Amino acid sequence: MEAGAGEPRPEIETGRTKGGQEYVRVYGSKEVAEAVRREYLSKGRKTSHINKDKYRQGIWYFYLDRQ
Numbered sequence: 844m845e846a847g848a849g850e851p852r853p854e855i856e857t858g859r860t861k862g863g864q865e866y867v868r869v870y871g872s873k874e875v876a877e878a879v880r881r882e883y884l885s886k887g888r889k890t891s892h893i894n895k896d897k898y899r900q901g902i903w904y905f906y907l908d909r910q
Contacts, residue, residue: 853879865907868896876903883907 854870867883867890869876876893883890889908896902 855879865909866904867907868902868904870902872901873903876905880905 853875856868856870857866858868859865867879869879873893873895880890880893891906891908893903893905896904
């Protein structure tokens with residue numbers, strides 16, 4: 844994600860589930876996660892909706908469709 848002047852870059856983690864589904868985990872607010880998701884959409888990636896981590900606060904994730 845492009846960080847603007849003075850904006851800190853959000854902490855992002857990517858990986859794959861046991862089933863092979865690719866995901867992006869974002870640490871921060873839901874608004875930050877939505878901005879990261881929009882960045883993936885602008886690059887032509889299809890994503891799921893944003894989900895909240897069930898066990899940890901301030902962590903959001905979404906899945907990337909297989910291409």
